[in-house]
Amino acid sequence: MTKQLLLCKRLFVEGSAFAERRDPVSCGMAISFFQDSVEMLVWTLVKERSISVKEGASFTSNLETIQKAGIALSNIPKLHELNKARVGFKHYGNLPAPDEAIKFQAYVEDFLRQSLSDHFEQSYDDLSLVDLVTFPDVKERLKSAEEFIANGEYAKAMPEAGIAKVLLFRRLDRFVPRVDDVYLRDTDRNIEALDYLARYLGMLRETTLASLLRIPLLDYSFIRTQLPRAMQNGNGQWQTTSMGGVKYDEPHCRRAISSLVDLCVRMESVL
Numbered sequence: 649m650t651k652q653l654l655l656c657k658r659l660f661v662e663g664s665a666f667a668e669r670r671d672p673v674s675c676g677m678a679i680s681f682f683q684d685s686v687e688m689l690v691w692t693l694v695k696e697r698s699i700s701v702k703e704g705a706s707f708t709s710n711l712e713t714i715q716k717a718g719i720a721l722s723n724i725p726k727l728h729e730l731n732k733a734r735v736g737f738k739h740y741g742n743l744p745a746p747d748e749a750i751k752f753q754a755y756v757e758d759f760l761r762q763s764l765s766d767h768f769e770q771s772y773d774d775l776s777l778v779d780l781v782t783f784p785d786v787k788e789r790l791k792s793a794e795e796f797i798a799n800g801e802y803a804k805a806m807p808e809a810g811i812a813k814v815l816l817f818r819r820l821d822r823f824v825p826r827v828d829d830v831y832l833r834d835t836d837r838n839i840e841a842l843d844y845l846a847r848y849l850g851m852l853r854e855t856t857l858a859s860l861l862r863i864p865l866l867d868y869s870f871i872r873t874q875l876p877r878a879m880q881n882g883n884g885q886w887q888t889t890s891m892g893g894v895k896y897d898e899p900h901c902r903r904a905i906s907s908l909v910d911l912c913v914r915m916e917s918v919l
Contacts, residue, residue, distance in 0.1 A: 649692060649695075649696055649768070650779070651779075651780075652688060652689075652691075652692040653689070653692065653764065653768060653770060653775060654775060654776075654777060654779055654780055655688055655780075656685045656686075656688045656689045656692070656760060657685075657760065657772065657775050657777060658777055658780060658913075659681050659682075659684045659685035659688065660681070660682065660685040660756055660757065660760060661777070661906065662681045663677075663678040663679070663680070663681030663682045663684075663685065663753065663756070664678070664753055665678075665864065666678035666681060666749070667746075667749040667750055667753050670746040671746075672743035672744065672745070672746070673743065674749075675743070675744045675745070675746050675748060675749035676737035676738075676742075676743055676744055676749075678749040678752070678753065679730065679733050679734050679737055679744060679748070679749055679752055680734055680737065680738060682730060682734075682752050682753065682755075682756040683707075683730055683731060683734040685756060685760065686707075686727055686730065686756055686759060686760075687707050689759075689760065689763055689764075690707065690710050690711060690714065690721075691710065693714060693719070693763070693767055693768075694710060694713070694714065696767075696768070697717065697719065699713060699714060699717050699719075700713075701713050707731055708728065708731060711724065711727065711728075719767070720766075721759075721763065722758070722759055722762040722763065722766075723755060723758060723759045723762075726755040726759070727755075727759065729752075729755075730752050730755060730756065733748065733752065757772075760772055776791075776794060777905075777906070777909045778790045778791055778794060778905065778909060780909065780912070780913060781909060781912045781913075782912075782916055783815070783816070783819070783912060783916075785815050786812045786815050786816055786908075786912060789808045789809070789811050789812035789815065790808070790809065790812050790905055790908060790909070792805075792808045793805040793806070793808035793809050793812070793901065793904075793905055794905065796808065796901075797898060797901045797902070797905075800898075802896040802897055802898060802900065802901050803890070803896055805896070805901045805904075806874075806875060806876055806890070806896045806900065806901060806904060807876045807878065807886075807888035807890070809871075809875055809876075809901070809904040809905060809908060810875040810876040810877065810878040810888050811878045811886050811888065812908050813871055813875055813878070813908060813911075814878045814879075814880070816908065816911055816912065816915060817854060817857065819915065820857050820915070823857070823860075851872065854868075854872065855868070855872075861911065861914045861915060861918070862914065863907075863910070863911055863914060867907040867910065867911075868907075870903060870904070870907060871904060871907050871908065871911075873891065874891060874894060874900060874904065875891075875904060876888040876889055876890045876891065877889045877891075
């Protein structure tokens with residue numbers, strides 16, 4: 649059950665990212681994701697309560713069956729409105745206005761928060777998408793970051809996220825090898841220039857990988873410019889260097905974790 653609830657939240661987060669783009673097609677995609685999120689939660693509730701439904705029953709039919717079983721759901725009229733908008737986009741090509749996507753985003757978030765609390769004894773905020781990550785070492789670092797965030801220790805949370813980023817991109821070495829900066833240094837005495845070249849080539853490598861994984865450019869730019877740089881010594885110990893002048897806060901840390909979870913999910917599909 650927990651995995652299904654995590655997927656409900658993940659679908660909502662995906663939809664929210666599309667809603668932020670504000671163009672009509674992206675807003676239609678947002679509405680589709682919002683509908684999928686709600687429909688998955690409704691189906692999870694049907695299975696959890698062992699409610700009998702007809703095979704292939706529609707979303708609206710399942711809503712009615714749940715209500716007839718005496719289970720109260722919030723915002724039912726708004727859910728029907730969302731479903732109508734999704735059908736209009738998916739089946740008839742009706743493009744919604746950006747304000748429509750934002751409206752449905754608010755509807756669905758309210759529904760998820762209320763339903764998780766009422767029917768699954770779960771807090772939306774405590775439902776961690778990090779649990780969707782299947783890479784153990786990355787998951788450990790992201791969980792550690794979440795613990796630091798919960799304690800308000802943001803300057804400790806971001807280095808954990810920085811290490812998680814390095815661990816993730818390492819998994820792609822066999823596709824695009826890392827720049828051998830030691831070799832570069834051995835070829836010339838102008839160490840400062842070669843250090844710059846090595847960093848630049850490393851950035852190009854990561855940008856290429858991010859593009860291949862279809863990571864949103866703004867998300868990749870955020871984790872590249874805001875996360876502390878992390879390096880692992882020969883003895884396995886990590887060293888991190890925070891970005892100069894950056895004061896980390898909870899939104900910074902939350903966005904870093906969300907972006908890295910998205911990267912993990914996309915990466916798992918190719919590894």
